[in-house]
Amino acid sequence: MIWDFxxxxxxxxxxxxxxxxTVQLTVIxxxxxxxxxxxxxxxxxxxxxxxxxxxxxxxIRTTPLLVQAVFVFALVPPEISAFTVGVVVLGVHYxxxxxxxxxxxIEGVAKGQWEAARALSLPVSRTWGAIVLPQAIRKVIPALGxxxxxxxxxxxxxxxxTVVELLATAQRIGxxxxxxxxxxxxxxxxxxxxxxxxxILIRRLERRYAAV
Amino acid sequence: MPxxxxxxxxxxxxxxxxxxxxxxxxxxxxxxxxVLDHLDFSVEPGERVTLIGPSGSGKTTILRLLMTLEKVTxxxxxxxxxxxxxxxxxxxxxxxxxxxxxxxxRSIGMVFQQFNLFPNMTVRKNVIEAPxxxxxxxxxxxxxxxxxxxxLVGLGDKIDAHPTQLSGGQQQRxxxxxxxxxxxxxxxxxxxxxALDPELVAGVLDVLRQVAETTxxxxxxxxxEMAFARDVSHRVLMFDKGQxxxxxxxxxxxxDPREDRTKSFLRSxxxxxx
Numbered sequence: 348m349i350w351d352f353x354x355x356x357x358x359x360x361x362x363x364x365x366x367x368x369t370v371q372l373t374v375i376x377x378x379x380x381x382x383x384x385x386x387x388x389x390x391x392x393x394x395x396x397x398x399x400x401x402x403x404x405x406x407i408r409t410t411p412l413l414v415q416a417v418f419v420f421a422l423v424p425p426e427i428s429a430f431t432v433g434v435v436v437l438g439v440h441y442x443x444x445x446x447x448x449x450x451x452x453i454e455g456v457a458k459g460q461w462e463a464a465r466a467l468s469l470p471v472s473r474t475w476g477a478i479v480l481p482q483a484i485r486k487v488i489p490a491l492g493x494x495x496x497x498x499x500x501x502x503x504x505x506x507x508x509t510v511v512e513l514l515a516t517a518q519r520i521g522x523x524x525x526x527x528x529x530x531x532x533x534x535x536x537x538x539x540x541x542x543x544x545x546x547i548l549i550r551r552l553e554r555r556y557a558a559v
Numbered sequence: 560m561p562x563x564x565x566x567x568x569x570x571x572x573x574x575x576x577x578x579x580x581x582x583x584x585x586x587x588x589x590x591x592x593x594v595l596d597h598l599d600f601s602v603e604p605g606e607r608v609t610l611i612g613p614s615g616s617g618k619t620t621i622l623r624l625l626m627t628l629e630k631v632t633x634x635x636x637x638x639x640x641x642x643x644x645x646x647x648x649x650x651x652x653x654x655x656x657x658x659x660x661x662x663x664x665r666s667i668g669m670v671f672q673q674f675n676l677f678p679n680m681t682v683r684k685n686v687i688e689a690p691x692x693x694x695x696x697x698x699x700x701x702x703x704x705x706x707x708x709x710x711l712v713g714l715g716d717k718i719d720a721h722p723t724q725l726s727g728g729q730q731q732r733x734x735x736x737x738x739x740x741x742x743x744x745x746x747x748x749x750x751x752x753x754a755l756d757p758e759l760v761a762g763v764l765d766v767l768r769q770v771a772e773t774t775x776x777x778x779x780x781x782x783x784e785m786a787f788a789r790d791v792s793h794r795v796l797m798f799d800k801g802q803x804x805x806x807x808x809x810x811x812x813x814x815d816p817r818e819d820r821t822k823s824f825l826r827s828x829x830x831x832x833x
Binding site: 457459460462463465466467468469470473477478481482485 | 626627628661664665667668669671673674675676677678679680688689692693737738741
């Protein structure tokens with residue numbers, strides 16, 4: 348098997364298109380995971396509602412993403428695109444993880460901070476918004492960053508519900524042209540192209556916030 | 560040992576009005592542990608009371624009950640002539656709701672042993688946070704108040720610093736300014752110098768002496784600084800096992816303690832170099 352550079356050049360635009368879908372899935376999914384996870388972490392401290400939400404998130408966290416994606420895709424009406432289902436499932440699934448990360452951050456905020464807020468009669472919204480969450484989130488930024496990369500690497504699972512992201516694109520080209528060497532190698536390289544800089548960026552964040 | 564009937568001779572405005580704080584048969588239990596055991600005492604407006612006693616005798620719990628960081632198990636607390644641990648509903652008293660407590664505790668400020676400044680805010684933001692978001696002051700008014708108070712505690716030049724850049728003593732002085740910015744009627748001081756290096760204690764106590772001299776804030780102070788207690792307080796309450804073992808003006812408690820428990824406590828405190 349010899350590497351065919353002409354073929355490589357020909358398939359590159361398609362693969363870049365796939366990469367773009369992957370990036371979109373990751374970014375939108377991540378935004379869902381970050382915001383929903385935060386909401387879950389806060390609501391978990393509310394009586395009655397908290398344990399219910401916690402139970403649901405535990406269920407999501409302990410079942411495979413692939414199964415969730417296939418299950419939801421089979422349930423929703425056909426007008427909803429595979430991409431939408433994929434991005435929502437991915438976001439909600441990872442929200443179960445980020446919620447735990449936020450929770451550890453919130454629990455890491457000293458008890459004295461809550462007491463000082465109470466002693467100043469600050470309303471609940473200020474206590475959370477101005478005191479607890481800024482401190483909690485700062486501490487968990489590195490841990491949250493790691494989930495960005497994990498999510499990025501999980502996007503190919505959405506292949507199962509016909510989301511044509513990077514790996515699915517490579518598969519299609521490979522099957523059509525009977526050439527897998529260049530396509531799969533290139534797909535792998537493109538994954539690296541995104542994940543390595545992201546990892547470096549996260550390492551930097553880690554160093555910056557660990558210093559405090 | 561009837562505590563409230565004999566307020567100190569120097570108590571300001573003594574006798575005329577009603578007491579500012581009344582503990583009526585207050586019991587506080589944590590599980591099986593009884594921290595306060597049917598405690599009765601009262602504090603007059605403007606009075607400065609120091610609570611002393613061995614650790615675990617319930618002093619800090621009294622402050623925490625007043626700051627509504629804890630709830631009474633039995634009995635009741637009144638502040639400014641109104642129920643505080645409880646609230647009126649028709650002709651009954653029921654345990655105070657969270658919103659009732661939020662409204663009532665505004666008149667009370669607290670300074671903690673561990674300062675508890677908000678590390679994510681500058682000194683200025685720490686001080687103006689509650690005046691702006693609780694009292695509804697404008698940013699300008701709150702800033703003016705913050706500058707004034709930080710000057711009072713000798714930290715006018717640190718207004719834009721972050722708490723982590725300050726020494727423990729400086730942080731505690733900011734915490735005092737932060738509590739005073741709410742213009743409380745009652746100031747609770749919970750071992751405010753215990754976490755400080757010895758050389759930083761004096762600065763904090765000087766600020767508190769000044770507050771004591773220049774304002775008529777009612778002060779409840781838990782401390783091991785006996786010299787400070789003697790200087791600023793009108794009355795000293797000696798606690799033991801959740802009850803008041805002895806009380807009186809500082810000269811009497813420190814120079815002529817009557818109870819053996821007070822004597823042995825004072826001896827142990829002085830032996831430890833306080």
